[in-house]
Amino acid sequence: MTDLSTTIAGVTFPSCFMNAAGALCVTREELLALGRSRAGAIVTKSMTVEPRQGNPEPRYYGFPGGSINSMGLPNLGYRAYAELIPELKRFGKPVIASVAGLCEDDFPTIATAINAAAPDLIEVNLSCPNIPGKPQIGYDPDASERLMKRVRKVITVPMGIKLPPYFDPAHHEAMGKVIGRCGVDFINMINSVGNGLVVDPEREAVVIKPKGGFGGLGGTLIKPVALANVRAFYKFFEGRIPIIGTGGVVNGVDAFEHFLCGASAVQIGTVLVEDGLEVFGRLEAELAAHLKKRGYASVAECRGKVKEL
Numbered sequence: 001m002t003d004l005s006t007t008i009a010g011v012t013f014p015s016c017f018m019n020a021a022g023a024l025c026v027t028r029e030e031l032l033a034l035g036r037s038r039a040g041a042i043v044t045k046s047m048t049v050e051p052r053q054g055n056p057e058p059r060y061y062g063f064p065g066g067s068i069n070s071m072g073l074p075n076l077g078y079r080a081y082a083e084l085i086p087e088l089k090r091f092g093k094p095v096i097a098s099v100a101g102l103c104e105d106d107f108p109t110i111a112t113a114i115n116a117a118a119p120d121l122i123e124v125n126l127s128c129p130n131i132p133g134k135p136q137i138g139y140d141p142d143a144s145e146r147l148m149k150r151v152r153k154v155i156t157v158p159m160g161i162k163l164p165p166y167f168d169p170a171h172h173e174a175m176g177k178v179i180g181r182c183g184v185d186f187i188n189m190i191n192s193v194g195n196g197l198v199v200d201p202e203r204e205a206v207v208i209k210p211k212g213g214f215g216g217l218g219g220t221l222i223k224p225v226a227l228a229n230v231r232a233f234y235k236f237f238e239g240r241i242p243i244i245g246t247g248g249v250v251n252g253v254d255a256f257e258h259f260l261c262g263a264s265a266v267q268i269g270t271v272l273v274e275d276g277l278e279v280f281g282r283l284e285a286e287l288a289a290h291l292k293k294r295g296y297a298s299v300a301e302c303r304g305k306v307k308e309l
Helices: 028-036 077-090 106-116 142-152 169-180 220-236 252-261 271-275 279-294
Strands: 004-010 010-011 017-019 058-061 066-069 095-099 121-125 158-161 185-190 191-197 214-218 243-246 265-268
Touching: 004 185, 017 169, 017 279, 058 271, 066 220, 066 271, 077 095, 077 106, 106 121, 106 142, 121 142, 142 158, 142 169, 169 220, 185 220, 214 220, 220 243, 220 252, 243 252, 252 265, 252 279, 265 271, 271 279
Parallel strands: 017 265, 095 121, 121 158, 158 185, 185 243, 243 265
Antiparallel strands: 004 010, 058 066, 066 214, 191 214
């Protein structure tokens, strides 16, 4: 049997596939459905202090090769998720609470309450790209360091960070140094590639309503960017900090590529929204078949093994 389980920060996941924060994980019903599915974890929507409706619709659009969205952080507010966490833990798989905020002071407030609800891991989202007028914290190393140190003080479970895509080795190095100083237990990358624009030539119009049609890109077309970030941080930390690879995973071989680059698990967004919860079973079967074909008995065996020319 091929072993598709994985371990991150001492927490064992029955499967290496999980939902990305934002994909089918806003409501209680969606989270319970993830619990019943083959997903290896239940990842909550990135939560804010108050409940949010999010941006006006249409705010998500799938197209050949990917998706574009500008959701605007629709979520139930952290109090609702804090109450839900004990119920979600009954499924016997890890619960990852994704913490966001509209300003820096929101993060410690939310993190304190969520930590008390005892999820298995907390992911601090430094890369909320879809709030008009707010830059992503993850593109400011100083602000990122200040924030990580503040939340680390109040989080006792394993703490990870969700990062935006970086496009320059200097950014990998600058953020790597910051992360190394902040007691981060795992890294999740990448969030959507911000500020894409998709045009429908038939309607001669943009395809989503918020921000004049600008939004975050996901799906197949961002896979090379995601793999580059996974690889860069895997090498920077010499494999010491586990990485969750997110971006462009639509089949089992995509996941295999993430593992080769250094990921310990993968998250899915676009393919989950497009194909629904049954996709977890398909991805597991495809990955298991590919690992077997390549002579690997587990996900861990191929981690970081990509060859350089």
